[in-house]
Amino acid sequence: MFKKLPGDEAQNLVSTTPDTAVVFRPAVLRTPAIVTIVIFAWRLLAGALRLLWRHPIASAFVLTPVAVTYWYGWRWGLGLVTATPLGLTAWFFLARPSFLRLLGWRLLAWWRLVWVYRRHWQPVMIISGLGRHLRGRDYLPRVVRVSCTSWADVVTVRMLTGQAVKDWSDRTEHLAHGFGARSCRVSIARSGRLLLVFPRRDPLATPLPAVPVPDEASVGPVEVGKCEDGKPWLLKVHGTHVLVAGATGAGKGSVIWSAIRGLLPATRAGLAQVWALDPKRMELSYGRDLFGDRYAASPADCADLLEAAVKIMQERADRYAGLQRSHTPTVDDPFVLVVVDEVAFLTAYQSDKGLKLRISAALATLTTQGRAVGFGVLAALQDPRKEVMNIRNLFPDKIALRLDESEQVDMVLGDGARDRGALADHISPIPEQGAGIGYVRLETSPDPIRVRAAYVSDSDIRAMAMEVTA
């Protein structure tokens, strides 16, 4: 078959032999110089406008001395160039927070954009598989913006059309190492846009002292530590149930004691009661005086105490029926927080079948019916597997402290939590560095937040007990 070939020289060739080597030269369309000049001038103008729009502060730094020199002469320009660093240094030392808020973090963000993200973007995207190199062209996700906080870089990215969040969350390790960070967390900014958080330092690296006892008697969310962004970690205990999962030595005690400490004024005022189940006879026995006769250690006593709680809860529910649908703590109807340390001792590891059934039934009743009538359960547990804790889904709020295996993270925080950056299995087992550190998911967001519970020391617990018994 005769075949005409396109192109400059080759279009005159006719080949009858298959596989003939044909030298192909594409047809050249000569463009007038003026068109090329206009295109380049337009690109230059658009680039300059984009630079001004995206980096107004950096542009002002360069353009102002140039403008001053032009209008007022080189002496004024030089004076400005010398005075500016001195003024900025003085601002930095005299009013650091405002300097950082208005200028410092923006300058750092610009520097990180140029030096870290732009420079490494292409290789990291291609090697991690988030970008494509097709027929000599790179198809890369776009960096929309970089902003800096005191502890992390937040990179806003526009995904390639057709990409899913999972494509990114599966590659958090590639991204972290590619951009020289310890970890990377992925969250959705809006359709097609992601926020990548790269921590620059760990604001939770040092243990936190116990949070001061609040002045006000409240059962509202209690401050139990600090979030990674420096905000207080407020734990909701009234109107929910909380499960704290963590390997041995993960610091479950610090979450429990911080919550009890936050409720102390309400306990003193009679608006809250803490009922303690301490099958290990370790954690809660230290502050036994705080609980009075609402403390149990042996499995039989724990079953009795739980059933007593269920009885009061049901009496209260009968009284509320048809009259009120939520609980407001009063001295007659206080909020009851049932604290269970190592709940698996009472359920999965309990050899007495009768006790095991009674305890499981009471816990299930409290967690399914207690919220609206002012009963909450705060339970700690080492092994979050379903065989060990079959009612874990009855706890709306869960906290993952250090865990032994990566699969356990999603068991505690829900599917996809680890992919989104809840690396609870990477928390250091060294107590100073890792105890009390964990991840939580707030009701308002599917993204896990890294937190550290404050450490309530033995002397803090003694002082709390004395305060309540005094």
Ligand SMILES: Nc1ncnc2c1ncn2[C@@H]1O[C@H](COP(=O)(O)OP(=O)(O)OP(=O)(O)O)[C@@H](O)[C@H]1O
């Ligand atoms: N929030 C914290 N900050 C710093 N160090 C802590 C914190 N919590 C606990 N620790 C340290 O870690 C040690 C272990 O803590 P803790 O006993 O609370 O762990 P746990 O999770 O309850 O362990 P286990 O299940 O074995 O009882 C404590 O002795 C303390 O030294």
